[in-house]
Amino acid sequence: xxxxxxxxxxxxxxxxxxxxxxxxxxxxxxxxxxxxxxxxxxxxxxxxxxxxxxxxxxxxxxxxxxxxxxxxxxxxxxxxxxxxxxxxxxxxxxxxxxxxxxxxxxxxxxxxxxxxxxxxxxxxxxxxxxxxxxxxxxxxxxxxxxxxxxxxxxxxxxxxxxxxxxxxxxxxxxxxxxxxxxxxxxxxxxxxxxxxxxxxxxxxxxxxxxxxxxxxxxxxxxxxxxxxxxxxxxxxxxxxxxxxxxxxxxxxxxxxxxxxxxxxxxxxxxxxxxxxxxxxxxxxxxxxxxxxxxxxxxxxxxxxxxxxxxxxxxxxxxxxxxxxxxxxxxxxxxxxxxxxxxxxxxxxxxxxxxxxxxxxxxxxxxxxxxxxxxxxxxxxxxxxxxxxxxxxxxxxxxxxxxxxxxxxxxxxxxxxxxxxxxxxxxxxxxxxxxxxxxxxxxxxxxxxxxxxxxxxxxxxxxxxxxxxxxxxxxxxxxxxxxxxxxxxxxxxxxxxxxxxxxxxxxxxxxxxxxxxxxxxxxxxxxxxxxxxxxxxxxxxxxxx
Ligand SMILES: Cc1cc2nc3c(=O)[nH]c(=O)nc-3n(C[C@H](O)[C@H](O)[C@H](O)COP(=O)(O)OP(=O)(O)OC[C@H]3O[C@@H](n4cnc5c(N)ncnc54)[C@H](O)[C@@H]3O)c2cc1C
Numbered sequence: 001x002x003x004x005x006x007x008x009x010x011x012x013x014x015x016x017x018x019x020x021x022x023x024x025x026x027x028x029x030x031x032x033x034x035x036x037x038x039x040x041x042x043x044x045x046x047x048x049x050x051x052x053x054x055x056x057x058x059x060x061x062x063x064x065x066x067x068x069x070x071x072x073x074x075x076x077x078x079x080x081x082x083x084x085x086x087x088x089x090x091x092x093x094x095x096x097x098x099x100x101x102x103x104x105x106x107x108x109x110x111x112x113x114x115x116x117x118x119x120x121x122x123x124x125x126x127x128x129x130x131x132x133x134x135x136x137x138x139x140x141x142x143x144x145x146x147x148x149x150x151x152x153x154x155x156x157x158x159x160x161x162x163x164x165x166x167x168x169x170x171x172x173x174x175x176x177x178x179x180x181x182x183x184x185x186x187x188x189x190x191x192x193x194x195x196x197x198x199x200x201x202x203x204x205x206x207x208x209x210x211x212x213x214x215x216x217x218x219x220x221x222x223x224x225x226x227x228x229x230x231x232x233x234x235x236x237x238x239x240x241x242x243x244x245x246x247x248x249x250x251x252x253x254x255x256x257x258x259x260x261x262x263x264x265x266x267x268x269x270x271x272x273x274x275x276x277x278x279x280x281x282x283x284x285x286x287x288x289x290x291x292x293x294x295x296x297x298x299x300x301x302x303x304x305x306x307x308x309x310x311x312x313x314x315x316x317x318x319x320x321x322x323x324x325x326x327x328x329x330x331x332x333x334x335x336x337x338x339x340x341x342x343x344x345x346x347x348x349x350x351x352x353x354x355x356x357x358x359x360x361x362x363x364x365x366x367x368x369x370x371x372x373x374x375x376x377x378x379x380x381x382x383x384x385x386x387x388x389x390x391x392x393x394x395x396x397x398x399x400x401x402x403x404x405x406x407x408x409x410x411x412x413x414x415x416x417x418x419x420x421x422x423x424x425x426x427x428x429x430x431x432x433x434x435x436x437x438x439x440x441x442x443x444x445x446x447x448x449x450x451x452x453x454x455x456x457x458x459x460x461x462x463x464x465x466x467x468x469x470x471x472x473x474x475x476x477x478x479x480x481x482x483x484x485x486x487x488x489x490x491x492x493x494x495x496x497x498x499x500x501x502x503x504x505x506x507x508x509x510x511x512x513x514x515x516x517x518x519x520x521x522x523x524x525x526x527x528x529x530x531x532x533x534x535x536x537x538x539x540x541x542x543x544x
Contacts, residue, residue, distance in 0.1 A: 004045060005082070006045040008049070009045060040409045042407070042409060043097035050099075055081070073111070073112065075109075076106070085144075090140075108151075121235060130534050132150070132152055133269070136204040138208065142536075143264070150531070154177075155175070167190065169245070178205060179204070195222030195277050196218075197216040198215065199217065206272055211261070212498035213260050215495065217449060218313040220305075221311050229274060263498055265536050266526045267526055280361070283362040285386070287357075288353070288354065288387070291354060291381050296379045300376050300378075300379040305452060310368035312372060315356055317354045320349055322445035344382065354376070355392050412462075416482055417460070419491065420458060420490060424489065428491050429458055432446075450496070458491065504537055507537065
């Protein structure tokens with residue numbers, strides 16, 4: 001069957017993964033699963049999509065949208081509406097598996113040009129119709145949930161052009177619906193790179209990167225998307241705002257920053273100019289280390305960032321649980337290399353893996369590599385060569401494919417991330433671990449993968465058997481406690497996934513009342529009727 005719920009939620013290009021031997025053993029060991037448990041097809045979602053809620057628009061409204069974008073670009077089939085109703089937040093995946101889409105959009109529209117977007121916005125504004133811009137639909141924060149129905153504005157069909165590369169200025173101008181691999185292939189052919197590689201790279205778009213304020217796996221060197229945007233064009237109900245591609249300016253406050261992270265709540269981003277960097281893969285230097293514990297690994301990371309000799313591109317450490325899990329899955333335990341590590345005091349349950357690459361001019365990469373090796377040695381890091389880091393990069397997007405087969409056998413699997421200054425990092429890591437492990441049968445892993453002079457992110461992955469029959473309630477309560485713990489321990493609500501509807505309830509406490517009023521006033525100016533992605537960032541009832 002083609003038009004199933006499963007075909008909507010399976011991650012990526014419907015490239016389904018099986019659980020490998022190592023993962024099966026881990027699940028058996030941690031959760032007491034038997035071979036029979038792996039035969040389940042738990043909430044498999046293989047039913048055909050049939051929505052209870054029909055499109056609520058009168059024909060005369062539909063006709064007006066058709067007149068603007070053409071019949072072939074206005075869809076109202078159940079399948080089109082269902083597949084544009086939400087993203088990849090764990091609770092959304094549960095709803096899709098259950099076939100419970102309560103607030104689908106009324107129409108999906110694929111605009112062809114900016115003039116059409118302006119007209120669609122005007123019509124929505126006049127008729128008070130909600131409108132949610134969408135790229136790759138990989139949001140993990142309920143950032144796309146069409147809680148008020150309305151229009152899902154899909155920018156991937158026609159707004160997917162690379163408009164201009166300027167090699168002198170090292171800049172590329174693109175439309176928002178360009179997918180990561182398309183952009184990178186184009187830039188590499190011109191000997192440049194974008195340097196933005198989120199784990200969702202294969203299936204996310206430049207517009208989504210900017211609107212959700214994301215970070216790629218090499219952000220330590222290339223920066224977050226915030227650091228890459230030179231100029232934007234945004235269409236809002238109040239009019240068009242277009243910033244210029246100055247390398248820097250001091251013209252009042254920075255309007256790019258207003259729209260970076262606006263998550264579709266202030267306008268539709270239609271053009272983006274990004275910085276690009278030279279692409280010299282032949283110069284990349286790879287290193288891997290094992291540290292005796294998380295404390296020494298994080299100190300090495302901090303020193304590396306603060307010494308001023310340059311920054312790695314990929315820079316990540318896994319905490320002891322994540323390291324032990326990786327070693328187990330890869331079949332490393334009890335090998336000759338494992339025995340050597342243990343003989344030197346690098347014991348499972350404490351030791352931590354670090355992967356490092358440096359990119360750029362060859363003198364620079366060699367210098368930074370050597371300095372990092374020296375810093376690692378000073379903190380007890382055991383150098384294990386470049387191959388483990390190289391191998392990790394080859395499968396850098398793959399762990400995301402494990403989520404579906406784990407959910408198929410009834411296992412909750414989710415990730416949460418935060419940013420934290422160095423002096424709060426270890427206490428926060430311990431507090432979050434303690435909280436997550438209060439749950440019976442939880443397997444918790446963490447890593448650091450975006451590193452700054454002043455602090456770093458922490459990224460937690462947790463697995464636990466779902467409570468059957470109350471999966472959603474159970475998950476929601478567990479997740480709330482998790483965000484409360486991060487918030488109370490000085491971590492940001494998000495480092496790179498954004499806010500969406502999931503984290504909106506914490507926003508006022510995080511930002512402060514006056515800051516929220518300022519943000520709401522800007523929204524009120526740009527979107528006076530509150531039609532743009534209502535519920536995201538500001539919550540469902542922003543005026544309360
Ligand atoms: C497996 C997996 C791994 C992930 N890993 C990472 C990671 O490593 N780093 C990271 O940063 N994120 C990650 N994410 C989250 C997600 O991929 C990012 O937020 C990504 O930037 C979203 O891009 P998208 O094209 O899918 O946007 P969408 O999900 O379609 O949209 C995201 C938000 O942006 C808004 N939006 C989209 N396009 C526009 C536009 N043109 N104008 C205005 N608003 C717009 C939407 O309304 C929505 O609020 C991951 C997600 C998954 C599922």
